[in-house]
Amino acid sequence: MVQPYKQRQPGSREQRRADERAAAKQKGAEPIKAATLATPNGHQHSEAFCLMWYACACGHRERIWNSRDGVTPFGFVCPSCKEPKLQHVDWREDSYAPNHQPSSGQRVWVDLTRERARTIAQRTIDQVAKSQQVPAHDFERIVDTVFNNGTAPDLVIWGYVEAS
Ligand SMILES: [Zn+2]
Structure with missing residues (x-):
């Protein structure tokens, strides 16, 4: 059965x-x-040395190169409309370009320097101070947090030289 x-x-x-x-x-x-x-290209981050498209609802669109094996933010402030709506788009069109030579004026992700981290930390404190009393704080610790051991991203315009 x-x-x-x-x-x-x-x-x-x-x-x-x-x-x-x-x-x-x-x-x-x-x-x-x-x-x-490691990624297939032997890096720690999938966006290492990639050319990536960023676009905003206002119509702004640009391609930014990541010059290092480091993280990049998904979204940030758009240079055309000043809204925090510029986002990494068309991920499938990310292209690995370790030998890319940026054109003059192209924006490039670089490692944040400690000096820049200090500027950002101070700007944040100044922003808070506009609306409230800033509590006692250890400025260098705030800088450390922003700096994040040099792994935080910064965005620079390639070829741009500040007037002195
Ligand atoms: Zn925009």
């Missing part, structure tokens, strides 16, 4: 195991790969 409820069903069990393996692979392997292992 056939007792289906007692019978093993190797086909479906095998299928389930395959599904579990696939699910585990997707759940575990991908984020680990992104976070701790």
Whole structure:
């Protein structure tokens, strides 16, 4: 007599195991790969040395080069409309360009310098001071936070030289 409820069903069990393996692979392997292992190009960050498109709802669009193996923000202030709506778009068109020579005027992601971190920290404190009493603080610790061991991104205009 056939007792289906007692019978093993190797086909479906095998299928389930395959599904579990696939699910585990997707759940575990991908984020680990992104976070701790090198990218296919041998870097720590997938956006390392990539040319990336940024666009804003106002119509502004530009391609920014990441000059280092470091993080870049997803969105920031648009230079055309001043709204914080310039965003990394068309991710599939990111192109790996380690030998890219920026054109004069192109914007480029660089590592934040400690000097720039100081400027940003001071600007933030000044901003707070406009509306409230700034509590006692350790300025260098605030600078450390902004600087983030030199891994924080900064954006510079390639070829731009400040007047002295
Ligand atoms: Zn805009």
